[in-house]
Amino acid sequence: MSPAELRSPDHLTLALPKGRILEEAVTLLARAGLPLTLPEKSRALRHEFPGVTVLELRNQDVPVYVDLGVADAGIVGKDVLLESGRQIYEPVDLRFAGCRLSLIREVGASGPIGRVGTKYPRAAREYLNARGIPAEIVKLSGNIELAALTGLADAVIDLVQTGSTLRANHLEEVDVLFHSTARLVVNRAALKLRRERLRPVIERLRELVGEPG
Ligand SMILES: Nc1ncnc2c1ncn2[C@@H]1O[C@H](COP(=O)(O)OP(=O)(O)OP(=O)(O)O)[C@@H](O)[C@H]1O
Numbered sequence: 001m002s003p004a005e006l007r008s009p010d011h012l013t014l015a016l017p018k019g020r021i022l023e024e025a026v027t028l029l030a031r032a033g034l035p036l037t038l039p040e041k042s043r044a045l046r047h048e049f050p051g052v053t054v055l056e057l058r059n060q061d062v063p064v065y066v067d068l069g070v071a072d073a074g075i076v077g078k079d080v081l082l083e084s085g086r087q088i089y090e091p092v093d094l095r096f097a098g099c100r101l102s103l104i105r106e107v108g109a110s111g112p113i114g115r116v117g118t119k120y121p122r123a124a125r126e127y128l129n130a131r132g133i134p135a136e137i138v139k140l141s142g143n144i145e146l147a148a149l150t151g152l153a154d155a156v157i158d159l160v161q162t163g164s165t166l167r168a169n170h171l172e173e174v175d176v177l178f179h180s181t182a183r184l185v186v187n188r189a190a191l192k193l194r195r196e197r198l199r200p201v202i203e204r205l206r207e208l209v210g211e212p213g
């Protein structure tokens, strides 16, 4: 039996990322009828609400918890979902946390791209392969743009939202790989087992973000 099947059909377990998405995710889910509030700042990693457990995770772990059925549903950026390579049911585009994954270089750079720094090696590999660019990919964890500034890499593939990080560091966006927004993701077994609880939430979220069902 999967973890989802072991729990009561009335109880929902949600996987939410602890970073910049958390507050808006909790607000939206509460407006969709779930009895949630923003967890108090503490070292507690699991938060209990009436009929709902919230697991506070790193972004990259949200697709894992939902795909393996430990969480019934979750909220995560499309960028992280694509990078996970997992085929998870993604019923609602929540239309916040909008950004794009882009190829970035120092302003005016024109030499060959031999090395690319990124937190998104899968997306980077796919992009470079499709263009026949045999670049080495260096997986980094944060402040990715520094790789292009320091010469660690000839280009980076990273998120752009307002563009202020680019402007502040004399960098430019050379190409856009894809656009990303936050998504509701749902475990397929949970959708059947907890239909009564999940369906109304999905429908309400669709109404809230103005997406046709
Ligand atoms: N500057 C940005 N503006 C808007 N949305 C963003 C921005 N940067 C990231 N996002 C979106 O928000 C998600 C979470 O970003 P956040 O900055 O919280 O992650 P993080 O702290 O880098 O995560 P982790 O360290 O766990 O990888 C990203 O996956 C992306 O979908």
Ligand SMILES: O=P(O)(O)OC[C@H]1O[C@H](OP(=O)(O)OP(=O)(O)O)[C@H](O)[C@@H]1O
Binding pocket: 141, 142, 143, 144, 145, 158, 159, 160, 161, 162, 163, 164, 165, 166
């Ligand atoms: O276009 P902007 O509005 O400047 O946003 C883009 C920046 O935001 C993200 O970084 P974040 O602040 O999450 O830090 P990180 O690099 O440590 O993930 C991203 O990696 C860019 O650096």
